[in-house]
Amino acid sequence: MVDFSEFFRGIKKMPERPVKIGIFGNFGIGNFGNEATLEAMLNFLKRGAAEFELTCICTDPKRVQIEHGISAIPLNRAGPSLVRKLTNISYAIQTMRMLDLLIIPGTGILNDYCSPPFGMPYTLFRWCLAAKVSGAKIAFVSIGAGPLHHPLTRWFVKLAASMAGYRSYRNRFSKDYLKGLGLNTENDPVYPDLAFALPAPAPSNPQSAGTEPLKVCIGAMHYQGWRGHLEADAKIYENYLGKLKEFALWLLDRNNSVRLVMGDxxxxxxxxxxxxxxxAERPSLLEGRLIAEPSRSREDVMRQMNDADVVISTRFHSIVFALMLGKPTVSIGYSDYHAELMEVLGLGAFCQHSDDFRVETLITQFTELASNRSRYEAQIRERVRSAREALADQEKLFSSNFIGSCVGRQ
Known part of the structure; x- marks a missing residue:
């Protein structure tokens, strides 16, 4: 059992007013995984016994207010570069003086995917520093960390994480990565991704094992490499999409149907x-054999996936959504997060990296999953159940030992 006594010591007890909580993150940008994480954290807090007032500190506060029904403010204030940097420090401190707790929930916010040092890494550091100097507590809950390629980014992230009184990670890789930066993570627990706690629609009735044709979901991503728009390389995207096309054609030529889905x-x-x-290569394809509908939410994605027999996807949370539905899944991911997630769910043999995946291997992986769907579905559902139970344990611990003690400051 992790000892949180030092974390809770010195917190003033003022039960006469709700705990004022800020939830920080890259929310409101149309990333369904991020929005699922925020939704899960809100549900997490609402199930607790403590009274609280929420403010989301996020990228697009107007959208968050509309979609999640909570108060929201921007990460930054506009203005000339130098002035903005100075006023944003003051803005963060003024805001944190009105809050008791800053929560950074889930997502891969402690990595540098498509972000320079003075993007999200610095912004997170600034808000954590503001919380620290204002006397507010800081908690990272089921967070994803690493990799970090720039020395300044590593410095910002290490300092931000070091200011937290509570840290848990969504995988062992994240914990080990921060340990490698010199952070003491010995007492930090590892829990599943927060999205696993969300409700999933009732499973559909997929084809029975050995029945053809099959319905296959392919989660396509606008993937341009880890550095993305910072060091855009059209060849990465073209190569990635070309291989997905080759695999989709292989499926269609065997009378399967294909649905293309988004994760962002x-x-x-x-x-x-x-x-x-x-x-372009199969112009006479019959209607219904290739489906591509837009998605605007996590619910849309899961509804589209629910009809599938097998899912192949790239985005981390699209894979999480498929697993929540009990779908046999192949990961074509871009980080060690993906590989560890698949290993934990018993699907370690069905994972490739998006930079260099092989279509021949993908066909072999798909064939194995398709041929033994019932066995893999039962295994996935059992491990998802375990993930939900672990998250319930974290919720109980966090609510009783932390939220219940983190009461308002004068």
């Missing part, structure tokens, strides 16, 4: 490009 609103381009490339 920015993936609409990838889905459209992939659909166009497939139809």
């Amino acid at each position: 609103e920015r993936d609409e381009k990838a889905v459209a490009d992939l659909r166009r490339a497939i139809l």
Whole structure:
């Protein structure tokens, strides 16, 4: 059992007013995984006994207010570069003086995917520093960390994480990565990704084992490498999409149907490009054999996946959503997070890296899953159940030992 006594010591007890909580993150940008994480954290807090007032500190507060029904403010204030940096420090401190607790929930916010040092890494550091100097507590809950390629990014992230009184990780890789930066993570627990606690729609009735044709979901991503728009390389995207096209054609030529799904609103381009490339080679494809509908939420994605027999996907949370539905899944991921997730769910043999995956291997992986769907479905559901139970344990511990003690400051 982790000892949190030092963390809770000195917190003033003022039960006469609710705990004021800020939830920090890259929310409101149309990334369904991020929004699922926020939704899960809100549900987490609402199930607790403590009274609280929430403010989301996020990228697009207007959208968060509309979609989640909570108060929200921006991460940064606008203005000339130098002035903005100075005023944003003051803005963060003024805000944190009105809050008791800053929670950074889930997501891969402690990595540098498509982010320079003075993007999200610095912004997170600034808000954690503001919380620290204001006397507010800081908690990282089921967070993802690493990799970090720039020395300044590593410095910002290490300092931000070191200011937290509570840290848990969504995988062992994240914990070990921060340990490698010199952070003491010995007493930090590892729990599943927060999204596993969300409700999932009732499972559909997929084809029975050995029945053909099959319905296959392919989660396409506008993937341009880890550095993405910072060091955009069109060849990475073209190569990635070309291989997905080759695999989709293989499926269609064997009378299977294919549904293309998004994991982020920015993936609409990838889905459209992939659909166009497939139809260019199979122009007489019958209606219904290739489906590509837009998605605007986590619920949309899960509804589309629910009809599938097998899922192949790239985005981390799209894989999580498929697993929550009990779908046999192949990961074509871009980080060690993906590989560890698949290993924990008993699917370690069904994982490739998006930079260099082989279509021949993908066909072999798909064939194995398709041929033994019932066995893999039962295994996945059992391990998802275990993930939900572990998250319930974290919720109980966090609510009783932390939220219940973290009461308002004068």
